[in-house]
Amino acid sequence: MDDPWGDHTEEYDKAYSEMTTKYSSDVMEEVERFQVNKVLDIGCGTGAFALLSAAKYNTVATDISPGMIRKVTQKAKELNLPLEAFVCDAQTLDKLQDGSFDAAVSVFALFLVPDKSAALKSAFRVLRQGGILAMVSFNADTDVQNQIVEIATYIQFYMGKDPSKYPDQADIPKNPCMFENTLVELVIETGFFAAQVVKENHDLVFDNGQEAINFFISSPFCIGRIAELGKDKVTDLLVLKFADMGFKDNFWNTPVVLATHALLLLATK
Numbered sequence: 355m356d357d358p359w360g361d362h363t364e365e366y367d368k369a370y371s372e373m374t375t376k377y378s379s380d381v382m383e384e385v386e387r388f389q390v391n392k393v394l395d396i397g398c399g400t401g402a403f404a405l406l407s408a409a410k411y412n413t414v415a416t417d418i419s420p421g422m423i424r425k426v427t428q429k430a431k432e433l434n435l436p437l438e439a440f441v442c443d444a445q446t447l448d449k450l451q452d453g454s455f456d457a458a459v460s461v462f463a464l465f466l467v468p469d470k471s472a473a474l475k476s477a478f479r480v481l482r483q484g485g486i487l488a489m490v491s492f493n494a495d496t497d498v499q500n501q502i503v504e505i506a507t508y509i510q511f512y513m514g515k516d517p518s519k520y521p522d523q524a525d526i527p528k529n530p531c532m533f534e535n536t537l538v539e540l541v542i543e544t545g546f547f548a549a550q551v552v553k554e555n556h557d558l559v560f561d562n563g564q565e566a567i568n569f570f571i572s573s574p575f576c577i578g579r580i581a582e583l584g585k586d587k588v589t590d591l592l593v594l595k596f597a598d599m600g601f602k603d604n605f606w607n608t609p610v611v612l613a614t615h616a617l618l619l620l621a622t623k
């Protein structure tokens with residue numbers, strides 16, 4: 355089975371877990387304000403949130419990627435934490451019963467889900483009355499848009515294409531992140547109420563351009579492309595993208611700061 359995320363769990367963990375753990379701690383602070391016992395992590399990845407949650411609550415971790423589920427299960431074992439983890443599509447959450455959770459959490463997964471409305475409806479279904487939804491999502495409404503997803507989208511766009519023909523920026527597909535209003539509207543349409551959005555940013559700071567390139571080179575977004583195009587071509591594409599975002603002079607020798615601008619959405623059923 356094609357498992358683009360699950361084939362690179364080590365690289366994902368190395369590249370992203372520090373950043374997603376910071377956001378997961380923000381979510382945990384919010385969740386702790388409520389009377390919560392049973393918690394669901396949707397699109398758990400390598401477990402940035404699920405592992406924090408398993409230390410406090412009865413936690414179920416789900417992801418569409420079998421590799422991610424294997425990795426989070428292994429990490430929970432190593433940490434001696436009780437965690438139930440299995441493959442489950444966010445769009446259906448078909449293995450989960452109606453009204454069975456006090457909190458449904460999802461950290462940086464919604465932007466990858468094609469049918470976002472179906473994902474929210476499923477989260478609504480599995481929550482009990484009065485249960486809370488806490489979701490971290492990249493914010494499309496930032497000055498340079500979301501730089502990370504923009505770079506990732508840019509790289510993915512080249513899959514199977516001739517890398518010598520760099521298309522116009524205008525040809526690149528739209529950033530799949532959501533604007534705050536769209537996200538809140540969708541959540542309210544689903545039936546949730548009292549939606550509140552907290553804006554968070556945790557910068558990714560690299561000592562120099564080479565470190566920034568290494569980060570993306572080792573992320574699941576790019577690894578497939580490296581196998582296909584070679585490391586040099588992917589590096590070229592990344593440097594072009596960084597230049598387009600304004601990182602031009604002295605790129606290789608100066609610190610690179612990438613904002614991750616996220617929306618932390620809280621809503622109740």
Ligand SMILES: C[S@@+](CC[C@H](N)C(=O)[O-])C[C@H]1O[C@@H](n2cnc3c(N)ncnc32)[C@H](O)[C@@H]1O
Nearest residue numbers: 359374397398399402418419443444461463466
């Ligand atoms: C960027 S990672 C975030 C992982 C983790 N929540 C974190 O904060 O580190 C996105 C995750 O969403 C998962 N995913 C993508 N589409 C999904 C879907 N339809 N249902 C469930 N999980 C999905 C991927 O397999 C991946 O593990």
